[in-house]
Amino acid sequence: MKTKRLMATVLTLSLTASVALIGCGKKATVTPEATPGTATTVKMDKDQFLNGYLKAEPKSLDPSIATDLYASESLVNCMEGLTRIEQDDTGKDLIKPAAAEKWETNADKTVWTFHLRDLKWNDGKAVTAQDFEFAIKRALNPDTGSTYAFILFPIKNALAYNSKKAKAEEVGIKAVDAKTVQFTLEKACPYFLDLTYFKVMYPQREDIVKANGDKFGTEASTMVFNGPFILKNWAHQSKMEFEKNPTYWDKDSVKLEKLTLNIMKDETARMNSLSSGTIDYTLVAKSEWIQKLKATDKFNVTTFNEPSESYMHFNQKDKYFKNAKIRQAFSLAVDREDYVKVLYKGLAQPAYGWCPPTLQIGGKDYREKVAVEPLKAFKTANPDAKKLLVEGLKEIGENVDPAKATFTLLEAGTDAQAREFAEYTQQMYKKNLGIDLKIEYVDWAVAQKRTDQYDYQIAGVAWSGDYNDPNTFFDMFMTGANIIATGWSNAKYDNLIKEASNTIDPEKRTEFFKQAEQILLVDDAVIAPTVYRIKNNFRAKYLKKVMSPLFGANDFKYAYTEGRK
Numbered sequence: 001m002k003t004k005r006l007m008a009t010v011l012t013l014s015l016t017a018s019v020a021l022i023g024c025g026k027k028a029t030v031t032p033e034a035t036p037g038t039a040t041t042v043k044m045d046k047d048q049f050l051n052g053y054l055k056a057e058p059k060s061l062d063p064s065i066a067t068d069l070y071a072s073e074s075l076v077n078c079m080e081g082l083t084r085i086e087q088d089d090t091g092k093d094l095i096k097p098a099a100a101e102k103w104e105t106n107a108d109k110t111v112w113t114f115h116l117r118d119l120k121w122n123d124g125k126a127v128t129a130q131d132f133e134f135a136i137k138r139a140l141n142p143d144t145g146s147t148y149a150f151i152l153f154p155i156k157n158a159l160a161y162n163s164k165k166a167k168a169e170e171v172g173i174k175a176v177d178a179k180t181v182q183f184t185l186e187k188a189c190p191y192f193l194d195l196t197y198f199k200v201m202y203p204q205r206e207d208i209v210k211a212n213g214d215k216f217g218t219e220a221s222t223m224v225f226n227g228p229f230i231l232k233n234w235a236h237q238s239k240m241e242f243e244k245n246p247t248y249w250d251k252d253s254v255k256l257e258k259l260t261l262n263i264m265k266d267e268t269a270r271m272n273s274l275s276s277g278t279i280d281y282t283l284v285a286k287s288e289w290i291q292k293l294k295a296t297d298k299f300n301v302t303t304f305n306e307p308s309e310s311y312m313h314f315n316q317k318d319k320y321f322k323n324a325k326i327r328q329a330f331s332l333a334v335d336r337e338d339y340v341k342v343l344y345k346g347l348a349q350p351a352y353g354w355c356p357p358t359l360q361i362g363g364k365d366y367r368e369k370v371a372v373e374p375l376k377a378f379k380t381a382n383p384d385a386k387k388l389l390v391e392g393l394k395e396i397g398e399n400v401d402p403a404k405a406t407f408t409l410l411e412a413g414t415d416a417q418a419r420e421f422a423e424y425t426q427q428m429y430k431k432n433l434g435i436d437l438k439i440e441y442v443d444w445a446v447a448q449k450r451t452d453q454y455d456y457q458i459a460g461v462a463w464s465g466d467y468n469d470p471n472t473f474f475d476m477f478m479t480g481a482n483i484i485a486t487g488w489s490n491a492k493y494d495n496l497i498k499e500a501s502n503t504i505d506p507e508k509r510t511e512f513f514k515q516a517e518q519i520l521l522v523d524d525a526v527i528a529p530t531v532y533r534i535k536n537n538f539r540a541k542y543l544k545k546v547m548s549p550l551f552g553a554n555d556f557k558y559a560y561t562e563g564r565k
Contacts, residue, residue, distance in 0.1 A: 042544075045561045049258040050543070051279045052554065053270060056444040057237055057263050062217025063202040064139040064146045067483070068448075069464065073553035074240060075199050077259060078225040080248075082114050082132070082181070082196040085552040093468065093549045095193055099127060099203065099226070100181070109188040114196075116179040119249040121205065121224040129175035131203035137161075137168050138209070139200050148200040150481040151466065154189035154501065163480070190504045194467030197552070228254045228557040237263055255560035267417045274299075274538060280561075281539040281546070287345050290536060299538040303347075307465035307550055308533040309356045309473075310348075313526065316487035318457050320405060324525055325392030330458070331375065331521070331528035332385035333432035339530050343424055348531035352376045354517050355470045356532040358550060361513075362506025366470045370514050375529070378522045386433050408438040410456040412447030421460070452485050462533065467551050470513050471501060477520060488526045493519045540564075 058071035066075065082100040085093055097103075100114035119127045136155070139146040140162045153159045156172030172184030185192060195201060205224055212222040220231040228250070229242035242259040245251065262279060264270050271289045273279040275296070284290050293299055314321040314330065321327055336350035349357070352373035355366050367373075382388060386402065393400045407429075411422040418441065426437045442450070451459050461484065465472040476483040478494050493516050500512035520526050539546065542563040547555040 042560075043562055044255060045542070045564050048256045048560055049260070050256050050556060050559055050561065051260050051262065052556075053262045053264045053273070053279050053282060054240070055263075056265060059445055059448060060217045061223060061231070063135065063199045063204060064144050064148075066199055066217070067147050068444075069553060072199060074231070074261065075202065076227070076553045076555050077242060077557070078227040078229045078231050078245070079199070079202045080119065080127075080227045081198070081202050083193070084555075084557075085197045085549045086555070087547045087549050093551060095197065098197070099132075100196075109192075110185045112183045112185070112192065113176070114181045114183075116181065117249060119226060120247045121226050122230050122245055122247050123224050124247060125205070125224075126178070127203055127226050128178045129181040130178070131205060132181045132201070133173050133175045134206045134209075135202060135204035136173050136200075137171055138204060140171060141168070146200065147483055148198075150475060150478065150483070151195060151198065151200055153475075154185050154187075154192055154195070156184045156186050158186075159480075187502045188504060189501060190509075191467050191469040191471060194469065194551070198466055229256075229259055239263060250557075253558060255558070256556060259556055265413070266415050274540075277540070280543045281537070284536045284538050285345060285347055293538055298541060300541055301539075302537045304535060304537070305349075305356075305358050306533050306535055307356055307358045307468075307472075308462055309351055309354070309529055310460065310462045310531050310533060311351070311527045311529040312458055312460050313484050313486050313528075314458055315451075315454050315456050315485070316526075317454050319396065320393075320398070320407065321457060322487075323392040323396050324523075325388045325395065327392075327525035327528075328378075328382070328522070329385045329389035329392060329433060330429070331525050332379055332382060332388065333429060334528055334530055335428055335432065336530055338428070339424075343421060344531060344534075347534045347536060349534065351529035351532045352379070354521055354527070354529060355473045355513065356465075358468075359465055359470050359473065360468055361470055361510055364506075366510065366513070369510050370517070374518045374522050389433050389435075402434040403436060405435060406438070407435050408440055408457050410447055410450060410459045411439055411441050412444045412459070412461075414441045414443065425460075454485055454487065465551055470509075471497070472551075474500070474513055474516050474520075477526060484527075486526055488524065490519060490524060493524075 054070045054073065056070050058066065058074055059068060060066050061071055061074055063075060080099045082098060083095050084098040086096045088094055099116055099119055101117035103112060103114040105112045116129060121127060136152060138144055140149050140152055140158050142162055142164055149162050157166045157170045160166035161168060161171050174182055176182050208224050209216050215222050217223060220234045225231065225245060228245055228248050230245045231240060232243050233241040240261045244254050244257050248254065270282045274282045275293065284293060294301065314327050316322050340346060340348045340350055352375035357365060357367045359366050361369065389402055390400045393405065398405060409422060409425060411418050422439045426439060429435050429437045450456055474497050475481060478497050479489040496512045496516040500509045503509060542561045544560050544562055545558040547558065
């Protein structure tokens with residue numbers, strides 16, 4: 001399955017933690033690692049390097065247009081936003097000062113002021129408040145085509161500027177001076193601080209962006225960096241090589257001298273590489289590999305819920321999927337329990353709602369507050385998905401025999417795992433709807449381009465939350481967000497999400513999201529969620545202090561090795 005921000009960010013607690021399987025929304029118990037001055041002293045290896053992996057190559061490292069997890073994991077290690085999302089020794093996510101050493105907000109939380117520390121780009125030039133103002137206005141400029149522009153809409157006039165109804169100078173961000181960035185919001189936003197570590201808010205150098213034009217973010221040589229590492233070499237479809245950044249403001253905290261992210265699309269290749277020590281960590285799904293790797297006693301293993309969900313989406317510009325009953329039929333025909341059993345080997349939970357476990361609202365898990373998932377009730381009332389499909393075909397004037405209709409799944413992957421998922425889906429729809437689903441296998445980049453251009457009927461994707469609030473799952477389907485090209489727009493849905501963003505009352509916000517979830521999954525059946533994702537994370541025991549925040553990518557700022565053989 002493909003992903004957009006994609007493929008699920010992971011929650012990994014301290015690497016020496018002793019962890020049991022985590023239930024819905026539950027966190028693991030953690031034993032903190034030893035630190036200097038304690039009974040067990042850290043003895044780092046002389047040569048500090050880490051070999052990681054990406055399942056696919058980032059489409060772009062331009063922070064304004066990057067959307068996938070592969071870009072997120074690359075950027076978090078070579079760029080520095082106003083804040084960083086980190087983990088403490090108990091595995092708790094924390095927002096920490098980064099480019100900004102401090103900040104304050106006014107009484108009604110509509111004005112936020114960030115004060116920059118002394119920090120530099122890797123070419124020696126100072127990072128300034130103007131770099132942040134330029135980056136955010138560039139992302140909001142409609143000519144940039146930023147998919148993530150919508151995440152900035154809490155800023156005053158951000159939506160208006162992105163919609164060509166306001167000027168850039170009217171957007172509520174300004175560089176007060178070289179070291180002070182100030183944001184004015186439309187209204188108080190309960191999650192605004194959670195946006196300040198996200199990639200679309202990373203600073204950008206205007207001179208570098210303009211000098212490289214469309215090539216900005218496509219090669220290491222077209223960028224400058226202000227984070228813990230510098231991207232020195234990008235061997236496309238092979239690997240990305242990073243080196244420690246000597247100009248980084250907190251360079252003394254960075255222990256690794258070299259970080260290599262190998263681009264490894266094939267699951268078997270990743271498993272063999274972990275087993276042989278060619279890479280130092282990976283996620284493991286198949287039971288045979290879990291047993292084999294555990295038997296070596298070389299790895300620390302964590303099993304965890306993540307704020308991530310797999311789902312299918314439909315092109316509503318297609319002659320079939322413009323019909324709501326046909327979309328409802330395809331959603332109801334998904335055997336979610338069997339999905340978990342067959343494809344995920346139990347490492348997932350059936351998804352009958354949109355917002356997954358772990359996301360909180362008012363300090364409580366949203367899924368606990370809204371206990372009834374909307375698709376469960378809908379499935380009880382409509383046990384025959386094929387009947388809905390026939391009704392939909394009749395409504396659009398097509399042959400009511402499902403076997404006569406032409407449906408194609410665009411599968412973003414060509415490896416064995418992608419084929420396993422696609423072929424299972426093909427068999428499931430044959431059994432439950434009586435259709436002969438065709439499959440078209442393409443690489444991830446091709447699939448992303450084609451879905452963006454509405455050149456598909458059905459596609460699969462996984463979405464991971466960007467911050468700890470249900471809004472990160474709901475605002476992506478607002479009119480104009482353009483994260484997923486479905487061709488859908490619903491004014492009532494838009495208003496519900498706006499209302500949820502414009503109040504800090506958790507009970508009101510919960511009710512708004514609940515109504516929106518009903519529209520998204522049932523009334524309009526825009527998407528068909530399949531599973532809430534659970535992961536098994538295997539990491540070599542010599543690998544220490546890797547942070548994988550619940551709402552961030554693998555962060556190697558503090559990582560080091562001890563006892564690598």
